[in-house]
Amino acid sequence: MSKAGIINLEKVKKGRQTYENFQKITKNPFETNQKLLKKIIKDNKHTTFGKKYNFDNIKTIQDYQKQVPITTYNDYEKYIELMTQENKTNLITVYEVDHYSESSGTTGHPKMVPLSKIDQKTHSKYSKYRYALLEDKIGLNWIDGKSLAIRDATLETLNSGASFGSLSCKLILENKNILTKRNTSPEEALFYGKDTDIQYIHSRFALMDENITTFSCTFHSFFLEILRYIEDNWKLLVEDIKTGTINKSIKLSKNIRKSLETKIKPQPQRAQYLEKCFKKGFDKPIIPCIWPKAEVLYGIGTGTFKIYSDEIRKRYVGKNFTFYLFGLIASEGYLSLPIDVNSDKFALVPDSVFYEFRDLNDNNYSNCLTIDQLEIGKKYEVIITNCSGFYRYNLQDVIEIVDTYNQTPVMEYCYRLNQSIDLFGEKITESIFRDIISIVTKELNWNITDFSVYPEINSNPFHYTFLFEEWNENNVSIEDIKESLERNLKKYSRDYMLERSKSTLGELEIKFLKENTYNNYIKMKQKELVSASQVKPPHILTTDKQKEFFNENLKN
Numbered sequence: 001m002s003k004a005g006i007i008n009l010e011k012v013k014k015g016r017q018t019y020e021n022f023q024k025i026t027k028n029p030f031e032t033n034q035k036l037l038k039k040i041i042k043d044n045k046h047t048t049f050g051k052k053y054n055f056d057n058i059k060t061i062q063d064y065q066k067q068v069p070i071t072t073y074n075d076y077e078k079y080i081e082l083m084t085q086e087n088k089t090n091l092i093t094v095y096e097v098d099h100y101s102e103s104s105g106t107t108g109h110p111k112m113v114p115l116s117k118i119d120q121k122t123h124s125k126y127s128k129y130r131y132a133l134l135e136d137k138i139g140l141n142w143i144d145g146k147s148l149a150i151r152d153a154t155l156e157t158l159n160s161g162a163s164f165g166s167l168s169c170k171l172i173l174e175n176k177n178i179l180t181k182r183n184t185s186p187e188e189a190l191f192y193g194k195d196t197d198i199q200y201i202h203s204r205f206a207l208m209d210e211n212i213t214t215f216s217c218t219f220h221s222f223f224l225e226i227l228r229y230i231e232d233n234w235k236l237l238v239e240d241i242k243t244g245t246i247n248k249s250i251k252l253s254k255n256i257r258k259s260l261e262t263k264i265k266p267q268p269q270r271a272q273y274l275e276k277c278f279k280k281g282f283d284k285p286i287i288p289c290i291w292p293k294a295e296v297l298y299g300i301g302t303g304t305f306k307i308y309s310d311e312i313r314k315r316y317v318g319k320n321f322t323f324y325l326f327g328l329i330a331s332e333g334y335l336s337l338p339i340d341v342n343s344d345k346f347a348l349v350p351d352s353v354f355y356e357f358r359d360l361n362d363n364n365y366s367n368c369l370t371i372d373q374l375e376i377g378k379k380y381e382v383i384i385t386n387c388s389g390f391y392r393y394n395l396q397d398v399i400e401i402v403d404t405y406n407q408t409p410v411m412e413y414c415y416r417l418n419q420s421i422d423l424f425g426e427k428i429t430e431s432i433f434r435d436i437i438s439i440v441t442k443e444l445n446w447n448i449t450d451f452s453v454y455p456e457i458n459s460n461p462f463h464y465t466f467l468f469e470e471w472n473e474n475n476v477s478i479e480d481i482k483e484s485l486e487r488n489l490k491k492y493s494r495d496y497m498l499e500r501s502k503s504t505l506g507e508l509e510i511k512f513l514k515e516n517t518y519n520n521y522i523k524m525k526q527k528e529l530v531s532a533s534q535v536k537p538p539h540i541l542t543t544d545k546q547k548e549f550f551n552e553n554l555k556n
Contacts, residue, residue: 019132092389145213242271
């Protein structure tokens with residue numbers, strides 16, 4: 001067995017323990033969840049926050065809900081500033097915090113979300129669950145091979161000595177000694193500078209290895225970006241693999257280029273094989289030809305990222321490929337796990353955070369429900385208490401309960417509460433826009449890279465403006481796109497239909513973006529953040545800065 005196989009097998013063994021424990025705690029989730037809250041309250045009663053809200057007098061969940069208000073990030077910002085700049089402790093948590101996760105904020109400024117060592121252990125533990133689930137559902141044929149892992153591991157060090165960056169970077173660095181043993185990408189792809197063609201490095205080293213069995217990414221958009229890069233640049237990549245060189249056009253620093261050149265050699269046979277695959281074209285999924293042993297893709301492919309997930313399956317991997325879809329995993333907590341492969345349904349994790357839920361039909365936060373009070377078919381806003389200092393924290397994520405797993409609620413992710421367009425009460429959420437765009441592209445056999453939409457209020461009447469970046473050649477007329485969009489918007493939203501019939505809302509507008517607009521947006525945002533892994537495609541444009549960027553990248 002290869003080194004990668006040995007490492008993967010060890011992860012499967014550890015994953016089995018997590019998998020078996022998850023079966024136990026999901027049989028009585030409320031007991032586990034209530035026990036967690038009691039421990040958090042007891043341990044943190046002498047913190048500044050605990051004293052402010054009289055944790056010492058809290059005996060029941062009802063006491064907790066009466067004494068502690070619903071909170072947002074703004075409620076903790078002053079504490080976090082003292083923790084990160086002056087190394088103050090015992091303010092919001094008694095537990096040791098040595099990392100702050102970078103989370104994209106609604107104002108454009110990244111949040112610094114504290115992550116205690118306790119919560120890090122929880123994230124690490126449940127990251128291994130996937131291996132046991134795969135063993136249970138599809139076996140272990142995938143185990144003896146490397147993974148194309150699209151990650152970065154860029155962290156900053158704060159004045160307090162704690163690290164700052166994405167949570168995934170922190171977890172990656174914990175396994176730094178085995179990264180290149182189980183992944184195809186070299187260290188230069190993880191610790192890279194600004195002038196580095198990271199897509200080339202990932203693609204080149206992955207194509208060199210015929211025995212890849214899995215692919216891993218934070219978001220499916222990252223993997224699709226690599227696949228499209230390969231499709232557009234396969235001739236250059238094949239030539240470099242054949243000759244054991246790096247084309248001069250590839251943007252790399254002298255040091256990185258020199259380092260990479262020591263890790264490559266001519267592979268004429270592999271290049272010849274790849275050329276045959278690519279010359280067959282991309283009308284049929286090509287990954288089974290490039291990497292015949294590849295079986296599994298890990299990553300977030302639901303919600304905002306479903307459009308990418310669908311494209312990957314349709315164009316590149318085919319129907320029989322296994323997707324392990326990550327559940328609702330936030331910087332603030334590890335909230336859910338998939339109960340099957342190829343599934344967008346996730347069971348809540350009872351021992352990660354304490355949960356409360358607001359029924360969307362009830363605007364009163366004083367009626368928050370616990371994990372045992374949820375009903376199938378209803379939508380809820382998620383509120384959590386974690387082991388890193390956040391209490392009754394409003395995530396603003398909406399989920400729908402669709403089933404139970406043992407006795408634990410099973411959820412589907414819906415949308416973020418602040419992500420919708422609501423000009424005249426129609427309140428069309430991002431998830432509805434995603435569904436509509438999916439229908440339209442299928443109806444018209446239309447290929448797009450991505451889309452955005454925003455309400456145009458500087459017109460009379462107001463209307464919706466859609467922005468599309470097309471991919472490859474399309475013979476779809478703007479009239480057909482507009483007709484399909486209008487028809488499906490009216491079908492999905494009665495309020496939209498009524499406002500259009502009254503001419504309160506005007507006819508929607510369609511604009512086309514230049515090639516690579518979304519890729520360039522991601523690169524721009526990456527410069528503002530420590531880690532690239534926090535950048536998400538903006539489907540609903542909410543800021544003037546976003547609108548300005550996309551309108552500056554319109555096709556003539």
